[in-house]
Amino acid sequence: MKKVVTSAIIFIISIILYISPVHAYGFNLGVETSNDVIVKGGTLTITVSTKNFDFGSQGIDACTGVIEYSTDVFEEITTSDIEGKNGWTISYNKGKILCVPSSGYITEEGDLFSITFKVKDNAPMEETQIAVKDFLINDAASGERITTEDVIKKVSVKSISSNVYKFEGSNIVGIKPGTKVETFKSNIIGTGIQVFNQSGTELTTGQIVGTGMTMKSGSETYTLIISGDLNGDGQVSATDLSKIKQHLIELRLLEGAYLEAADVDDDENVTITDLSRIRKAMFGEIEL
Numbered sequence: 001m002k003k004v005v006t007s008a009i010i011f012i013i014s015i016i017l018y019i020s021p022v023h024a025y026g027f028n029l030g031v032e033t034s035n036d037v038i039v040k041g042g043t044l045t046i047t048v049s050t051k052n053f054d055f056g057s058q059g060i061d062a063c064t065g066v067i068e069y070s071t072d073v074f075e076e077i078t079t080s081d082i083e084g085k086n087g088w089t090i091s092y093n094k095g096k097i098l099c100v101p102s103s104g105y106i107t108e109e110g111d112l113f114s115i116t117f118k119v120k121d122n123a124p125m126e127e128t129q130i131a132v133k134d135f136l137i138n139d140a141a142s143g144e145r146i147t148t149e150d151v152i153k154k155v156s157v158k159s160i161s162s163n164v165y166k167f168e169g170s171n172i173v174g175i176k177p178g179t180k181v182e183t184f185k186s187n188i189i190g191t192g193i194q195v196f197n198q199s200g201t202e203l204t205t206g207q208i209v210g211t212g213m214t215m216k217s218g219s220e221t222y223t224l225i226i227s228g229d230l231n232g233d234g235q236v237s238a239t240d241l242s243k244i245k246q247h248l249i250e251l252r253l254l255e256g257a258y259l260e261a262a263d264v265d266d267d268e269n270v271t272i273t274d275l276s277r278i279r280k281a282m283f284g285e286i287e288l
């Protein structure tokens, strides 16, 4: 009888242990880059952070990981290129990174560190990637080491860039209506910049850049997108309002650069909200 009771108790304890929820700690890595496009001789800063932070009562007190990058594209990074954030101190050697709090424990998600990469003067013009891999965080209370998925960020090496405009694939966006060609060129970092209109004629000083025009630098060609300019004259007027109306009722659909230019609120769709903003820009109530 005693044996049966003992067996029953062991069985019940086993069941309780089995169904008890075991708390699983976890986090995700966030990796933000300062640019999608990098230029030879320029810099790129990446910031690594924790997201969806779920750890024990004491928080975390150490993390480690590996930074992988192309030494064809970037100069080798050293400790002086890495800045600890939010109380983290950083040790680094040959891709291995170690983070320890300068004091106490870290109990909230946030930035861990940033790294400034220097792009080599002779970097090949191609897409490259920076990977943050094999990341482990120590849960201070339990001593459990928690891992997460690797993060890979891709950036393209080009001969040109801009602090004012954005490069999206082969498009340049963020150009304000009414921008003269000389102003546009002064906002581009690079040499040998030429701008051509939709018929292929080079623009001269004083002329205004329009949607669908192209910028050339060496062998690279980009299409200009001027927000709200749907007919390519570089201004926002009744013609552009008419164009978006025709698009919305599917009478005459906008395509390519002109479709991009119509999405003035940048939500990936052309809607009556975009029409509203183009109308307000026409009246001078807002700037696109």
Ligand SMILES: [Ca+2]
Residues within 6 Å of the ligand: 228, 229, 230, 231, 232, 233, 234, 235, 236, 237, 239, 240
């Ligand atoms: Ca226009």
Ligand SMILES: [Ca+2]
Residues within 6 Å of the ligand: 262, 263, 264, 265, 266, 267, 268, 269, 270, 271, 273, 274
């Ligand atoms: Ca839109």
